[in-house]
Amino acid sequence: MNGLLTDLYELTMAAGYFECGKAGEKATFEVTIRRLPAHRNYAVVAGIPQVVDYLLNLSFTAEEIDYMRGLPQFAQVSAGFFDYLRDFRFTGDLFAVPEGTLLFAGEPALTIRAPIIEAQIPETYVLSTVTFQTLIASKAARCATAAASRPVVEFGTRRAHTPEAGTLGARAAYLGGCAGTSNTLAGFRYGIPVMGTAAHSWVMSFPCETDAFRKLQRVLGPATVHLLDTYDTLEGARRAASLGGPMWGVRLDSGDFDALSRQVRAILDKAGHTGAKIMVSGDLDEYRIRDLVASGAPIDSFGVGTELATSADAPHMSAIYKMVELEICGIKRFTAKFSPDKNSVPGAKQVFRDVARDVPRDVIARSGECGSGEALLRPIILGGRLVEPLPTLAQARDRAARSIADLPAALRQLEVAEPWPVIQSRELRALVGQTRSNLLP
Amino acid sequence: MNGLLTDLYELTMAAGYFECGKAGEKATFEVTIRRLPAHRNYAVVAGIPQVVDYLLNLSFTAEEIDYMRGLPQFAQVSAGFFDYLRDFRFTGDLFAVPEGTLLFAGEPALTIRAPIIEAQIPETYVLSTVTFQTLIASKAARCATAAASRPVVEFGTRRAHTPEAGTLGARAAYLGGCAGTSNTLAGFRYGIPVMGTAAHSWVMSFPCETDAFRKLQRVLGPATVHLLDTYDTLEGARRAASLGGPMWGVRLDSGDFDALSRQVRAILDKAGHTGAKIMVSGDLDEYRIRDLVASGAPIDSFGVGTELATSADAPHMSAIYKMVELEICGIKRFTAKFSPDKNSVPGAKQVFRDVARDVPRDVIARSGECGSGEALLRPIILGGRLVEPLPTLAQARDRAARSIADLPAALRQLEVAEPWPVIQSRELRALVGQTRSNLLP
Numbered sequence: 085m086n087g088l089l090t091d092l093y094e095l096t097m098a099a100g101y102f103e104c105g106k107a108g109e110k111a112t113f114e115v116t117i118r119r120l121p122a123h124r125n126y127a128v129v130a131g132i133p134q135v136v137d138y139l140l141n142l143s144f145t146a147e148e149i150d151y152m153r154g155l156p157q158f159a160q161v162s163a164g165f166f167d168y169l170r171d172f173r174f175t176g177d178l179f180a181v182p183e184g185t186l187l188f189a190g191e192p193a194l195t196i197r198a199p200i201i202e203a204q205i206p207e208t209y210v211l212s213t214v215t216f217q218t219l220i221a222s223k224a225a226r227c228a229t230a231a232a233s234r235p236v237v238e239f240g241t242r243r244a245h246t247p248e249a250g251t252l253g254a255r256a257a258y259l260g261g262c263a264g265t266s267n268t269l270a271g272f273r274y275g276i277p278v279m280g281t282a283a284h285s286w287v288m289s290f291p292c293e294t295d296a297f298r299k300l301q302r303v304l305g306p307a308t309v310h311l312l313d314t315y316d317t318l319e320g321a322r323r324a325a326s327l328g329g330p331m332w333g334v335r336l337d338s339g340d341f342d343a344l345s346r347q348v349r350a351i352l353d354k355a356g357h358t359g360a361k362i363m364v365s366g367d368l369d370e371y372r373i374r375d376l377v378a379s380g381a382p383i384d385s386f387g388v389g390t391e392l393a394t395s396a397d398a399p400h401m402s403a404i405y406k407m408v409e410l411e412i413c414g415i416k417r418f419t420a421k422f423s424p425d426k427n428s429v430p431g432a433k434q435v436f437r438d439v440a441r442d443v444p445r446d447v448i449a450r451s452g453e454c455g456s457g458e459a460l461l462r463p464i465i466l467g468g469r470l471v472e473p474l475p476t477l478a479q480a481r482d483r484a485a486r487s488i489a490d491l492p493a494a495l496r497q498l499e500v501a502e503p504w505p506v507i508q509s510r511e512l513r514a515l516v517g518q519t520r521s522n523l524l525p
Numbered sequence: 526m527n528g529l530l531t532d533l534y535e536l537t538m539a540a541g542y543f544e545c546g547k548a549g550e551k552a553t554f555e556v557t558i559r560r561l562p563a564h565r566n567y568a569v570v571a572g573i574p575q576v577v578d579y580l581l582n583l584s585f586t587a588e589e590i591d592y593m594r595g596l597p598q599f600a601q602v603s604a605g606f607f608d609y610l611r612d613f614r615f616t617g618d619l620f621a622v623p624e625g626t627l628l629f630a631g632e633p634a635l636t637i638r639a640p641i642i643e644a645q646i647p648e649t650y651v652l653s654t655v656t657f658q659t660l661i662a663s664k665a666a667r668c669a670t671a672a673a674s675r676p677v678v679e680f681g682t683r684r685a686h687t688p689e690a691g692t693l694g695a696r697a698a699y700l701g702g703c704a705g706t707s708n709t710l711a712g713f714r715y716g717i718p719v720m721g722t723a724a725h726s727w728v729m730s731f732p733c734e735t736d737a738f739r740k741l742q743r744v745l746g747p748a749t750v751h752l753l754d755t756y757d758t759l760e761g762a763r764r765a766a767s768l769g770g771p772m773w774g775v776r777l778d779s780g781d782f783d784a785l786s787r788q789v790r791a792i793l794d795k796a797g798h799t800g801a802k803i804m805v806s807g808d809l810d811e812y813r814i815r816d817l818v819a820s821g822a823p824i825d826s827f828g829v830g831t832e833l834a835t836s837a838d839a840p841h842m843s844a845i846y847k848m849v850e851l852e853i854c855g856i857k858r859f860t861a862k863f864s865p866d867k868n869s870v871p872g873a874k875q876v877f878r879d880v881a882r883d884v885p886r887d888v889i890a891r892s893g894e895c896g897s898g899e900a901l902l903r904p905i906i907l908g909g910r911l912v913e914p915l916p917t918l919a920q921a922r923d924r925a926a927r928s929i930a931d932l933p934a935a936l937r938q939l940e941v942a943e944p945w946p947v948i949q950s951r952e953l954r955a956l957v958g959q960t961r962s963n964l965l966p
Contacts, residue, residue, distance in 0.1 A: 089688050091680070091707040092721030100727060100744040109730065151713045157721060157748045204726060208708075211683040212691055219686075239532070242652040243841050245686035246693055247530050250653055253686070266532040267649075272592045280533030280598060285645060285848040286541060288860040289550065303541040307598045313864040315965060338867045366867075390841045399840035400684045400831045407726040419729040423754040426779045426807075524756060 087144035087172065088151070090208040095152060098201040099161045102168060110176075111200040112409040112432045114192045115210060121219055121398035125495040126186045126504065128225050128484045129193050130256040131217030133183065133474050135210050136464060139174045139196075142206070146170070174202050178465035181435070184221075184259055184480035185460055186487045188504045191448060192433050193218075193403070195461060200410070207405040215403045219395040220253045221260035223370070225488055227388050228261030229496055230374040235263035235385045237279045239365055240393025253393050259481050261488070266387070274477055281309035281335045281363065281387075288314060294323045306330040309363065312348065313338045321348040325355035333361030333384065341366075342381045349382040363387055369397070370498055408432055418519045430519040431512065435460040439490065445505035450512050528585035528613065529592070531649040536593060539642040540602045543609060551617075552641040553850040553873045554648070555633045556655055562663060562839035566936040567627045567945065569666050569925045570634050571697040572658030573905070574624065574915050576651050580615045580637075580906060583647070587611070615643050619906035622876070625662075625700055625921035626901055627928045629945045632889060633874050634659075634844070636902060641851070648846040656844045660836040661694045662701035664811075666929055668829050669702030670937055671815040676704035676826045678720045680806055681834025694834050700922050702929075707828070715918055722750035722776045722804065722828075729755060735764045747771040750804065753789065754779045762789040766796035774802030774825065782807075783822045790823040804828055810838070811939055849873055859960045871960040872953065876901040880931065886946035891953050 088095075101107055120127055149166050152158055158165075176198020187193055193214055196203050227236045238257035241250025254270035264277035271278035282300055290296035293315060301308045308331040312320030317339055324334055334352070336344050341364045352360045364376070365387030373386050390396060406428040407419045418430035429448075436447045438457030449455050463471050475483070494501035508516070529536075542548055561568055590607050593599055599606075617639020628634055634655060637644050668677045679698035682691025695711035705718035712719035723741055731737035734756060742749045749772040753761035758780055765775055775793070777785050782805045793801045805817070806828030814827050831837060847869040848860045859871035870889075877888045879898030890896050904912055916924070935942035949957070 086688070086710075088710040088713050089682075089692065090709055091682060092709045092712070092719045093707065093724050095709060096721050096745060096748075097724050097727045100741060101730070103744045104740050106730065111726070111730070113726070148713060152709075155712075155719065157719075157745060159748070160744060160746045200730060204724070207724075208683045208691070209688045212685050212688045215684065216686045216690075241530075241532060242649045242846075243656065244653050245657045245690040245835070245840075247527070247650045247653045248689045249657075249686040250649070251530065266534065268531060268533045268536060268593075269527075269529040271533070271596075272529050272589060278533045278596065278598075280537050283534050283538050283645070283648075284862050285552070285554070285860075286538045288848050288862065289542070289547065289552070289641060289851055291858070299545050300541060303544045303601060304537060304598060305601045307537075307600075313867075315863055317864065338864050394686070394840045396840050399686075399835040399837050405683075407729050410730055417732070419726075421725050421729065422756055423758065423779050426754075 085141045085143055086138060086209060087142060087169070088148045090205050092157065094205045094207055096157050097204050099158060099165050101200050101204070102165045103161060107199060107201055109200045110197065110411040111203040111407050112195060112197040113203050113207070113405055114408050114433065115194045115214055115403055115405050116192045116428070117187055117189060118402040118404055120189050121222060121395065121401045123397055123500060124222055125501055126188060126222070126491065127218050128221035128260050129181050129185045129187055129214070129218050130183060130221040130259050131214040132180050132194070132464070134213045134217070134252065135180070135194065136178065136470065136474065138209050138213065139178060139206060139465060140470065142172070142174050144169045144172055173468060174198065175468040176202050177463065177467065179461045180464050181460040182462065182480065182483060183475055184483035184487070186484070188446065188506050190506055191435055191446065192461065195432060197432070211403060211405050215401045216249065217252060217256040219398065219401050220256035220392065221484065223392050223395045224257040224260030224262045225484065226370040226498060227373060227386070227392060229488070230370040230377065230498060231386055232377050234377070234383065236261070236373070237385065237387045238262045238265040238267070238392055239387040240389035241267045243390040244393040250393060255477065257392055259477060259484060261485060282311040284311060284314045287311060293320060294326070297324050298327055301327065301331060307332055310334045312336055317344050318347055318351070321351040325351050325357055331360055333363060335363045335365060335387070337366045341376055341383065342379050345381045345383050361385060365389065374498060404428060418515060420519050420523065422520055422524055429512070429516060431515045433512065443505065445507065447507055447509050448512060449509035450515060453509055453511055455509070526582045526584055527579060527650060528583060528610070529589045531646050533598065535646045535648055537598050538645050540599060540606050542641050542645070543606045544602060548640060548642055550641045551638065551852040552644040552848050553636060553638040554644050554846055555849050555874065556635045556651060556844055556846050557633045557869070558628055558630060559843040559845050561630050562660055562836065562842045564838055564941060565663055566942055567629060567663070567932065568659050569662035569701050570622050570626045570628055570655070570659050571624060571662040571700050572655040573621050573635070575654045575658070575693065576621070576635065577619065577905060577911065577915060579650050579654065580619060580647060581911065583613070583615050585610045585613055614909060615639065616909040617643050618904065618908065620902045621905050622901040623903065623921065623924060624916055625924035625928070627925070629887065629947050631947055632876055632887065633902065636873055638873070652844060652846050656842045657690065658693060658697040660839065660842050661697035661833065662925065664833050664836045665698040665701030665703045666925065667811040667939060668814060668827070668833060670929070671811040671818065671939060672827055673818050675818070675824065677702070677814070678826065678828045679703045679706040679708070679833055680828040681830035682708045684831040685834040691834060696918065698833055700918060700925060702926060723752040725752060725755045728752060734761060735767070738765050739768055742768065742772060748773055751775045753777055758785050759788055759792070762792040766792050766798055772798070772801055774804060776804045776806060776828070778807045782817055782824065783820050786822045786824050802826060806830065815939060845869060859956060861960050861964065863961055863965055870953070870957055872956045874902070874953065884946060886948065888948055888950050889953060890950035891956060894950055894952055896950070
């Protein structure tokens with residue numbers, strides 16, 4: 085499955101490794117966060133279960149192999165390579181930080197160690213999976229922080245980059261701190277709380293708004309959320325308030341939320357609906373949420389769509405998948421890219437997060453080194469098999485929440501602050517120096 | 526299939542319509558481009574085949590229905606609704622502009638007319654599908670324009686919002702004017718030319734760069750593209766040039782492309798490789814491409830990844846799915862949203878593009894009106910059945926290319942220009958006035 089869901093050069097390199105007799109060489113590749121996404125103080129790692137699923141099911145169908153065979157790039161490649169692909173399975177190792185871990189610039193999120201072809205092919209899928217979900221989880225964490233304990237609900241599938249991205253994004257948003265999602269499939273697949281209100285079309289389908297509200301209550305009972313802005317928000321509020329219960333509350337979807345929420349609150353309270361909640365949605369992001377919270381607007385819940393589902397202010401993240409070691413006949417060679425503006429760091433690594441120090445910090449060390457604090461990279465797949473159950477989504481969400489709560493206050497804020505200290509161990513620095521002097525004249 | 530891949534409120538509204546005896550009402554919904562994406566003069570519509578596929582296969586599994594039944598929002602909903610979902614199929618109509626059509630702000634891209642529940646549920650999936658692919662096709666068109674006939678290859682799956690978004694994005698990028706993609710699955714699925722070069726890991730896996738280059742040639746022959754910047758681009762160029770053919774050319778992936786491409790060109794030419802091509806990749810977008818072309822840098826081909834695959838400068842687009850008509854027992858009612866900052870226009874529509882006039886323009890008319898020029902919205906699905914084969918991807922790509930070539934020069938440029946004229950017909954304006962006075966006091 086998904087064998088062709090990769091860049092062509094991964095497959096031509098695979099053919100090359102095969103043809104050059106390198107298929108038995110064991111490579112170690114790392115996904116490293118080169119830079120944090122714009123405006124972010126931390127990244128909430130997400131997407132590891134989808135990487136695991138991918139690696140455990142990676143294969144090629146006969147039709148896919150026939151397709152490759154017909155491409156001009158494979159014209160000189162021997163039949164042996166295509167036979168090899170027929171039985172292709174991932175037999176290597178995956179080490180990764182637990183889902184929900186916070187990472188900072190320069191840190192590895194996962195390591196794949198496998199025969200070089202098996203380690204080369206996953207680059208494209210793994211990068212896309214981890215960076216996208218990490219972007220959404222990180223954005224959700226910011227929205228949740230800004231909302232200061234008021235629930236934030238993810239509403240953005242219609243703006244996501246494909247419906248599938250909306251569903252995986254809903255998962256990541258929940259992991260990052262959202263209270264739920266409007267995406268029903270995400271609820272079904274991942275057990276995330278699903279939430280919904282009413283649509284403009286519902287109101288529009290009735291000749292009169294009051295009738296639309298009344299009928300909604302009959303169907304949804306205490307789950308009723310009246311959408312007020314189809315025609316006029318305050319008039320809508322008066323109509324909703326004029327009805328007896330039950331209702332969860334109302335949603336405002338346009339206009340000046342600060343002013344409107346106060347006016348709507350007054351209308352609801354005056355009619356005795358003091359328990360009815362006010363949700364707002366429409367062009368929200370973490371900054372607008374923060375401002376609304378700061379202004380004291382009586383808003384109980386925020387629905388965030390577009391900005392969250394696309395991580396609109398940082399729609400991509402600089403992460404790389406680079407070979408750091410290559411073992412040929414039992415002899416290890418360390419590898420790195422040393423071009424002027426894009427370097428990589430050689431050698432398999434471990435990250436030690438030491439929060440017990442006066443100044444907490446991370447140390448990026450060589451794998452196998454001793455260090456103090458929590459070793460973040462853990463074995464997930466060994467020899468092509470899952471070695472322990474992955475954390476549940478609830479556990480990952482808890483890990484993210486606890487880690488964010490433990491950050492220094494400045495790093496929890498929306499503005500970019502002095503980075504969390506990340507240093508390289510003495511051994512790792514020595515390895516960088518050696519590798520550079522071996523590779524560059 | 527995909528029944529749950531929608532916002533929960535579409536499903537609660539569906540239950541509401543059912544419970545209120547409205548299931549037989551026939552609704553018309555429209556996807557309208559409210560505003561063009563930031564910095565864009567036109568949108569290249571893409572994603573219609575995926576909408577067709579969705580509508581023709583939309584259904585609910587027994588497990589999905591059981592899941593819904595267990596949600597608190599459906600606690601008061603009768604068993605009849607869930608029985609209805611068991612046999613749910615889309616039996617309505619889809620009208621859409623042909624894939625590859627250019628649209629402007631305020632114009633409808635597609636119309637769905639169906640029993641109200643069947644028309645309500647698709648909102649989320651349809652919006653996501655059409656807006657995402659349209660964003661990518663539109664961005665690709667700008668990159669292709671900037672490259673002034675040099676091929677632009679889509680390289681961005683690793684940065685896309687999920688691997689599936691990368692694959693559909695590759696399709697949209699090709700449609701918008703890219704020459705091909707690095708995404709192999711997109712080649713397999715959609716018949717798009719696939720292209721690839723070499724990876725840094727290929728070079729890094731050999732003890733010496735010259736050896737890596739030589740072995741690559743042996744495997745790829747005339748498809749060989751040497752990646753020069755693993756250690757030092759110019760040194761890499763000298764090493765590549767020192768080998769005899771065959772090679773397609775080289776790729777630069779970092780550094781100052783203007784200066785480096787000239788130096789590399791000189792090295793290649795001096796060694797007799799005058800036919801070898803130079804491709805550049807790395808943080809490119811339409812503006813950088815334009816500048817490189819304008820500077821006269823000897824670059825033959827551009828690989829564009831991140832910026833294209835995420836439409837990074839405009840990662841979302843304001844498009845809406847709004848009910849415009851509702852037919853109850855044969856009587857038509859026109860519907861619209863008239864809140865202060867988010868309006869919609871009532872009534873099913875047609876768009877006439879008249880390019881034969883002195884000043885070409887679009888007229889948005891009521892469906893059924895006569896108009897001059899091309900009627901853009903055409904029937905695709907009627908009564909739940911595809912009425913004619915969709916255009917091929919090649920035809921859609923041609924349509925986009927011809928339409929862009931026919932635009933006034935200012936609209937083809939990268940900067941925002943005076944918009945293409947779009948007016949509403951007299952009849953449509955009259956309908957807006959009537960509907961407003963019916964709905965608002």
